[in-house]
Amino acid sequence: MERLFKVFSISFFIFLSFGLLASTSANDSTGSSSKDTAELYNPVPDVMHHISDAHDWHFFTFRKGTADEWHFSIPLPVILITEGNLDVFLSSAFHHGHETVTKGDRVYSIDEHGHISEVSDKSILNFSITKNVASMLLAVLILFLILRKVAKSYRKNNGVPKGVQAFIEPLILFVRDDVAKPNIGHNYKKYLPYLLTLFFFILINNLLGLLPGAANVTGNIALTLVLSVFTMLITNFSGNKNYWGHIFNPLGSSMGWAAKAPLYLILLPIEVLGIFIKPVALMIRLFANMTAGHIVILSLLSLILMAQSGLGTGGAFGVAPVSVAFVLFMYLIELLVAFLQAYIFTLLTSLFIGLAIVEDH
Amino acid sequence: MNPLDLVTPGIGLIFWTSIVFLLLVLILKKYAWKPILDAVDKRSKSIEDAINAADEAKSSLAQLNEERAKIKKESLADRDALLKDAAETKNQIIAEAKTKAKEETDKILNSAREVIKTEKLAAITELKNQVAVLSLEIAEKIVKDQLSSDDKQKALVDSMIKDVNLN
Numbered sequence: 008m009e010r011l012f013k014v015f016s017i018s019f020f021i022f023l024s025f026g027l028l029a030s031t032s033a034n035d036s037t038g039s040s041s042k043d044t045a046e047l048y049n050p051v052p053d054v055m056h057h058i059s060d061a062h063d064w065h066f067f068t069f070r071k072g073t074a075d076e077w078h079f080s081i082p083l084p085v086i087l088i089t090e091g092n093l094d095v096f097l098s099s100a101f102h103h104g105h106e107t108v109t110k111g112d113r114v115y116s117i118d119e120h121g122h123i124s125e126v127s128d129k130s131i132l133n134f135s136i137t138k139n140v141a142s143m144l145l146a147v148l149i150l151f152l153i154l155r156k157v158a159k160s161y162r163k164n165n166g167v168p169k170g171v172q173a174f175i176e177p178l179i180l181f182v183r184d185d186v187a188k189p190n191i192g193h194n195y196k197k198y199l200p201y202l203l204t205l206f207f208f209i210l211i212n213n214l215l216g217l218l219p220g221a222a223n224v225t226g227n228i229a230l231t232l233v234l235s236v237f238t239m240l241i242t243n244f245s246g247n248k249n250y251w252g253h254i255f256n257p258l259g260s261s262m263g264w265a266a267k268a269p270l271y272l273i274l275l276p277i278e279v280l281g282i283f284i285k286p287v288a289l290m291i292r293l294f295a296n297m298t299a300g301h302i303v304i305l306s307l308l309s310l311i312l313m314a315q316s317g318l319g320t321g322g323a324f325g326v327a328p329v330s331v332a333f334v335l336f337m338y339l340i341e342l343l344v345a346f347l348q349a350y351i352f353t354l355l356t357s358l359f360i361g362l363a364i365v366e367d368h
Numbered sequence: 369m370n371p372l373d374l375v376t377p378g379i380g381l382i383f384w385t386s387i388v389f390l391l392l393v394l395i396l397k398k399y400a401w402k403p404i405l406d407a408v409d410k411r412s413k414s415i416e417d418a419i420n421a422a423d424e425a426k427s428s429l430a431q432l433n434e435e436r437a438k439i440k441k442e443s444l445a446d447r448d449a450l451l452k453d454a455a456e457t458k459n460q461i462i463a464e465a466k467t468k469a470k471e472e473t474d475k476i477l478n479s480a481r482e483v484i485k486t487e488k489l490a491a492i493t494e495l496k497n498q499v500a501v502l503s504l505e506i507a508e509k510i511v512k513d514q515l516s517s518d519d520k521q522k523a524l525v526d527s528m529i530k531d532v533n534l535n
Binding site: 055058059060086120122132133134135136137139140143144147150151154155157158159161162176179180183199200201203204207208227228229230232233234237294298 | 371373374375376377378379380381382383384385386388389392393395396397399400401402403404405407408411
């Protein structure tokens with residue numbers, strides 16, 4: 008009876024598309040107390056694993072959970088600084104968490120979430136080339152090669168765009184003419200290299216993140232933090248007298264200091280906070296958008312595994328077409344989002360810079 | 369896994385991202401953005417120049433056309449004026465010729481009339497003379513004949529005396 012109900016509810020929720028995700032996880036949490044439904048596949052660990060950073064580039068695992076399970080993954084360098092000692096080794100030395108690594112008096116172990124710790128709890132600074140770093144390096148290399156090719160192709164063919172050049176040039180001109188110029192004004196040329204690099208760096212990492220088995224680089228808060236800190240530094244270092252005047256003396260000469268002083272007790276903290284809130288919003292926007300996209304795609308794919316665990320192989324085959332259709336749809340949206348988020352980050356950066364250098368009128 | 373891990377930035381990724389991104393900005397600035405933007409600027413400038421040159425050529429062509437039209441118009445007007453002049457001259461010449469011809473004709477006619485008149489007078493005088501000569505000859509013949517016999521002379525004297533008597 009309960010099984011029948013589950014068949015019902017799952018198929019019902021599939022047809023209700025997006026409402027389904029929340030409902031099945033609710034189903035899951037209520038069902039986990041009963042012994043029967045505990046077998047239902049729980050997608051959360053796998054999804055979290057996919058969107059998190061890792062010390063090796065993992066593609067898939069054979070015979071998972073058995074004695075001879077086999078991982079297809081690329082080992083990456085682990086670089087640790089523990090109490091002044093630099094320890095470098097390949098992540099394969101952990102044998103996927105089955106072994107510890109001993110360097111001098113330091114013994115490292117890795118948990119199932121890929122978190123490295125020292126056995127006697129020494130503090131570790133982890134500078135490893137993780138999956139995200141490796142993916143970012145790969146993205147940067149691809150970006151450099153593409154742009155170098157584009158730059159060279161201007162020398163021949165009289166500068167008429169051709170091939171990849173015809174795809175890249177409109178993006179460059181878009182950033183220059185529709186993002187930098189209108190927001191920054193006549194001084195835009197100074198900021199163009201940063202804005203262009205920002206746009207293409209986010210774009211290529213977004214796009215590479217959509218490939219199966221790829222890392223979620225732009226959905227990592229550390230990367231978005233760095234980018235927004237750069238934007239914050241550039242904005243504030245370019246800030247002119249007006250900009251700082253608006254922050255520390257927002258009311259200007261409209262009233263005397265005696266009247267302004269009490270108001271400034273409230274206004275100044277808000278204005279100063281604003282310096283930091285802008286980049287924080289940038290940081291969270293990119294991180295949340297990219298991570299959410301990955302979670303939605305992975306969740307929709309997980310439905311197949313959930314159907315398999317709940318309904319058997321037949322159920323999985325029944326759900327798969329619907330699930331794949333939705334994933335395809337999401338992929339198209341994510342493709343748009345990849346461009347959109349790169350655009351928004353660049354647009355807001357140039358907007359902030361423009362506000363910081365605008366002349367008094 | 370603790371969900372907070374997701375929003376906790378790792379020092380490693382911060383470090384690598386900062387280095388990689390900074391280097392990327394510097395490298396791309398030198399090897400990509402500068403050459404690309406320069407080439408694009410150069411191209412747009414050459415396009416602008418070409419458009420300006422085309423505009424200039426177009427305007428000068430229009431000017432040429434205008435001039436040509438003007439010249440054409442002027443030459444048409446000239447031709448019309450010439451034709452008009454020619455027509456006038458022609459009429460004038462014809463009129464002059466006509467008057468001259470008439471004058472000439474009149475002159476010829478007048479002189480002809482004069483000649484005719486003179487000739488006529490001469491002829492009349494000649495005729496008068498001839499008639500006088502003839503009359504004299506006739507009178508002579510008649511007189512000769514009257515006076516050829518005594519009878520006749522006597523008769524004549526008689527008639528004459530008769531006439532005198534009648535008086």
